[in-house]
Amino acid sequence: MTTSKSMPHTARKRMVIKLGGSTLEGLNEAFFDNFKRLQESGVELIITHGGGPAINRELAARGIQSHTLNGIRVTNEAAMKVVQSTLIGQVNPTLVHELTHAGIAALGLNGFDGQLMVADFLDQAIYGYVGAIKTINTSLLEMLMSGGIVPVIACVGANEAGQALNINGDTVASEIALAIGADSLLLVTDVSGIRIQDEYQSIATPALIDQWTEQGHIYGGMIPKVQGAIDGLRAGIPSVQIVGETLIGTTIIASSKLHSP
Ligand SMILES: Nc1ncnc2c1ncn2[C@@H]1O[C@H](COP(=O)(O)OP(=O)(O)O)[C@@H](O)[C@H]1O
Numbered sequence: 001m002t003t004s005k006s007m008p009h010t011a012r013k014r015m016v017i018k019l020g021g022s023t024l025e026g027l028n029e030a031f032f033d034n035f036k037r038l039q040e041s042g043v044e045l046i047i048t049h050g051g052g053p054a055i056n057r058e059l060a061a062r063g064i065q066s067h068t069l070n071g072i073r074v075t076n077e078a079a080m081k082v083v084q085s086t087l088i089g090q091v092n093p094t095l096v097h098e099l100t101h102a103g104i105a106a107l108g109l110n111g112f113d114g115q116l117m118v119a120d121f122l123d124q125a126i127y128g129y130v131g132a133i134k135t136i137n138t139s140l141l142e143m144l145m146s147g148g149i150v151p152v153i154a155c156v157g158a159n160e161a162g163q164a165l166n167i168n169g170d171t172v173a174s175e176i177a178l179a180i181g182a183d184s185l186l187l188v189t190d191v192s193g194i195r196i197q198d199e200y201q202s203i204a205t206p207a208l209i210d211q212w213t214e215q216g217h218i219y220g221g222m223i224p225k226v227q228g229a230i231d232g233l234r235a236g237i238p239s240v241q242i243v244g245e246t247l248i249g250t251t252i253i254a255s256s257k258l259h260s261p
């Protein structure tokens with residue numbers, strides 16, 4: 001991905017928080033209050049979100065088949081329309097409303113808005129209408145954050161021809177975090193981190209994650225999450241965590257950090 005890389009930012013901390021579709025419907029006021037407190041303590045926030053369960057419901061209601069490959073939805077033209085209308089038309093405004101209700105100035109966005117996420121087909125023959133991000137309009141995000149507005153980003157990209165492309169929410173989160181030079185990335189999901197043989201792991205390294213994935217302990221929707229986490233970490237995001245609604249979970253650290261004295 002190339003990106004209109006942001007200028008080095010001020011001393012304010014920046015955090016990207018991705019809310020998984022699996023959690024969105026169960027989040028309460030206390031959860032959103034955490035965000036308000038973070039913002040009040042001077043942290044600049046960007047929220048990104050998925051919406052897998054809501055998309056599944058809409059697809060089922062219309063009798064449209066879809067399946068996933070390594071946690072990525074193989075998206076045909078009909079499914080793409082449903083993904084676009086569900087994420088942008090339903091999930092995003094609901095979340096913006098909840099944040100507004102918690103006293104946070106929030107603005108809903110998707111890849112079309114201000115060319116926020118320009119994408120190409122990832123591999124049309126395999127995945128159909130799935131996008132890979134080419135550029136991110138970081139200036140737009142900078143402008144909003146400097147005005148105290150929290151961007152709330154739906155994971156729909158647009159190609160140069162104006163075709164909507166479906167991008168996994170975890171991928172969007174890590175790419176946005178990288179592009180704006182976030183100090184930390186939080187992937188909030190319906191489990192308290194990575195669970196291996198019934199035990200939640202408080203720490204994971206890329207090497208362990210590779211091993212767990214090969215052994216089949218990490219599968220489905222956890223795959224793009226750990227992939228986004230590792231890619232982000234390797235590209236320079238200082239802290240990446242996969243957490244549940246209590247915001248406690250697995251911290252992923254580079255192996256070198258684990259072994260350094
Ligand atoms: N090792 C693992 N630890 C925890 N969850 C895992 C693991 N492997 C696969 N999963 C699955 O990943 C799911 C989270 O991914 P997903 O459903 O896509 O969530 P989200 O909507 O938050 O992105 C968990 O609910 C669980 O079913």
Ligand SMILES: CC(=O)N[C@@H](CCC(=O)OP(=O)(O)O)C(=O)O
Binds near residue numbers: 050052071130167169
């Ligand atoms: C390409 C791809 O996989 N897109 C995802 C986008 C939504 C998403 O990521 O939602 P979660 O956060 O709930 O997983 C999908 O169609 O389900």
